[in-house]
Amino acid sequence: MKNVKEVVMKYVFMVAAAASILAVFLICVFLFANGVPAMREVGFFKFLFGTTWAPNNVPASYSIFPMIVGSIYVTAGAIIVGVPIGILTAVFMARFCPKGIYKFLKPAVDLLAGIPSIIYGFFGMVVIVPLVRTIFERFDTDGMSMLTASILLGIMILPTIIGVSESAIRAVPNSYYEGALALGATHERAVFFTVLPAAKSGILAGVVLGIGRAIGETMAVIMVAGNQARMPVSILKGVRTMTANIVIEMGYATGLHREVLIATGVVLFVFILIINLSFSVLKRRMKA
């Protein structure tokens, strides 16, 4: 009797473990089954690389290249803003920080990770947007722009980059650092020219994870990016990302329009899968 219970429970645990496989399987099946036919109907090449998104025109034009470019630009901007600050903060936390400050800084970074994206978006809307509008007034911008979205996303990916980079820097054997000191290097030189290069694949993994966060971010971007569905024209003009495209138009879309939006989700999903894959490759290299 007791043995039966043991065996049954073992299979219960196993079935529970299979749930995440089932979830990924279902997500793939439903996204692709609903998105790919729409892509085929529009034409793969036209869908991915055409430059006009005009669902209300007759005939409608469904090309998401402007949004793909928008996502890439905004993500690149976030990387430019977030990566230097993130890595330097991680270096500070791992190698420069006095214990008394660390006690405050570490929870602060954790809190930064916990703040919901809707709050970031609201903050961006009421603080960063007016700021950009005032500073760049003579360039005729309303503040909702690629620049604003990049700054906001740069802030949002900070905790991701800091967290992964800090543990990568801490994982470097201390002998590297000591060796540099013994050769007469100062503390700063030892950290930046021996420890940091040794931690580079871990730091790169953090950056890749940050890219994933930035490209998938939705609500915060919608609230500050302006969302004009055209090829990006300037860093101070509005831009629409793939994520924003889905949320903004899904509410009233029907028929092919709706399926094309799902197809946009498929493209986003493929981007994320590629990013995740490179992250796990980098992580494995970090461990080795």
Add this chain to the structure above:
Amino acid sequence: MTSELTANTKNEPEVLQKRKRRGKKKIRPLSLILRLLVWLSAGITFAVLIFLVAYILVRGVPYLTPSLFEWTYNSENVSMLPSIINTLIMTVLALAVSIPFGIFTAIFLVEYAKKGNKFVTVVRLTSETLSGIPSIVYGLFGMLFFVTYLDWGYSLLAGAATLAIMVLPLIMRTTEEALLAVPDSFREASFGLGAGKLRTVFKIVLPSAIPGILSGVILAIGRIVGETAALIYTAGTMATLPENVFSSTRTLSVHMYMLSGEGLNINESYATAVVLLVVVLLINWLSGVAAKRLTSSGLREQQ
């Protein structure tokens, strides 16, 4: 010697201290610049957080009026109370699904699976994939599967199911770490006393891992409370209390989005942001407390 070197932040290595004592204070421009840069970056990170929290609190707290907490929502009072109650129900429903699945999966991975098992590799791979998927993709999937295919409509249930999948990898991973932190001697002692595997897991291993699991569950609550993109097209945006699990509802985050998007009630948006922010900060703090209890109790037990 080595212990001194590993704690290098406060107690600088002897070499550096000696150099300082000798008073060789040559100005090294590069080192100085690098030092300034790291302090500046850490300062920026800290300042952004403080500014963000302070700004929202200062602008929002004065508008926390009783009318924001009336039982029924209308466009006059833009009450957030129904949304808060919806958030609670949504959280309970989502966790009711994801906690058992998450914990059972972790038990399987840590206690039962053999190393190098193909099945385990696939489970890990998929849970890693799940944790990287952005919430809008979950929202799309929830809309296609729960709302349309299973025909639940925009409903509390569809939203909760979507969120359950979203937080599953988080609960799974934290539980796994908590279980791994339980010393093997606990299990051996239990087996030695004649307990079976199942009894050992439920009576010995799980109870000692509870703080870690709790910290993961609290983090999951934080994600659920803060989620917006996955809910707009699964749970809908109705600002009323639900009649049953198939009613369309909005959680506090979605309420916040609708409110700030309308642009008419900017002060009320600030007040709603305050409530949301305070709740989330509280949740994160609680999770930290739980995690700390795990490490301190774990250390005590090992000694």
